[in-house]
Amino acid sequence: MKKTMISLIASSLLAPAFALSAYAADFVRPMPTHPIQAGPTLLGGEQPVICSPLVAKNLEAIKAEAKTVKALDPDMVEVRADYWDFIEDTDKAIEALQAIRNAIGDTPILLTVRVAEERGFKKVDQKAKFDFYKKAAALKLPNLIDVELVYGAKTIKELKKDLNGIPVVVAYHDLKGTPSSKELAEIMKKEIDAGGDVAKIVVKPNSQADVLQFLNGTLEFRNQNPRYPVIASASGQEGRITRLAGGLFGIDLTFASGVKGSNPWQMPVETVQKINNVIYPVAKK
Numbered sequence: 001m002k003k004t005m006i007s008l009i010a011s012s013l014l015a016p017a018f019a020l021s022a023y024a025a026d027f028v029r030p031m032p033t034h035p036i037q038a039g040p041t042l043l044g045g046e047q048p049v050i051c052s053p054l055v056a057k058n059l060e061a062i063k064a065e066a067k068t069v070k071a072l073d074p075d076m077v078e079v080r081a082d083y084w085d086f087i088e089d090t091d092k093a094i095e096a097l098q099a100i101r102n103a104i105g106d107t108p109i110l111l112t113v114r115v116a117e118e119r120g121f122k123k124v125d126q127k128a129k130f131d132f133y134k135k136a137a138a139l140k141l142p143n144l145i146d147v148e149l150v151y152g153a154k155t156i157k158e159l160k161k162d163l164n165g166i167p168v169v170v171a172y173h174d175l176k177g178t179p180s181s182k183e184l185a186e187i188m189k190k191e192i193d194a195g196g197d198v199a200k201i202v203v204k205p206n207s208q209a210d211v212l213q214f215l216n217g218t219l220e221f222r223n224q225n226p227r228y229p230v231i232a233s234a235s236g237q238e239g240r241i242t243r244l245a246g247g248l249f250g251i252d253l254t255f256a257s258g259v260k261g262s263n264p265w266q267m268p269v270e271t272v273q274k275i276n277n278v279i280y281p282v283a284k285k
Helices: 002-013 015-020 059-072 090-104 126-138 153-160 181-193 208-224 242-249 269-279
Strands: 036-038 041-043 049-054 076-080 109-112 144-148 168-173 198-203 230-234 253-257
Touching (some): 049 059, 049 269, 059 269, 090 109, 126 153, 168 181, 181 198, 181 208, 208 230, 230 242
Parallel strands (some): 049 076, 049 253, 109 144, 144 168, 168 198, 198 230
Antiparallel strands (some): 036 041
16 A cells, blocks of 8 residues: 555656646546535645635734735635634624635635634634634635534534535644544544535644555545545645645645745745646646
């Protein structure tokens, strides 16, 4: 199995040759059968979506960051509202989200208030978080909404009823290690069973072997559950390759830094745009 994974990674390094050949149009990465259209962006298309987090804390900085990131032309932005000084004030939070929407136009928004236990910036009251999500959804400001698997299927499904049909990303973060490939696929299946329209998983590899294990797990999930888009990455220096070549293993979105990343291992938007065009030779429409 490891030899197969190494072979697949090696194939990604040969992608420039494919891109220059007459056979470039024949290259297709593993994609979901039911991609999600988020504004002008297709989550699950020929190239992985490049998503840039917004992590400013006060309203003026939020507006400035949104304007700067918009100019970088990412496919999507992740609004990390857990960074906001006023996140538990629903009216002020909606005002900030509306300001972001005004600044970025039709660029899709993935709205996230990450729990502190899974690398959130700070603790946020659950009721305040869910009230914000519901009001934002009613106003149709975000294109996707993130909620953690830790809340459990019952809570997630109840919340989803009040999200105005906006697709839900169900997320899981292992900040210490990398589950087995089988466990990774099982966790993502639990995310879908809990109401997720998109499965998200982030792990912490402690060796190169862990990286191969992680990529094998995302590919295993894709093969077993071909319908659903996947957001996934491996943190740290060892995991950086997953932010570039992960699309070859069923990963449909990669995070890249704009003004500042939400993870120190995220690479700049411009860098990932260039690499995407090398590794995934079929150009985006």
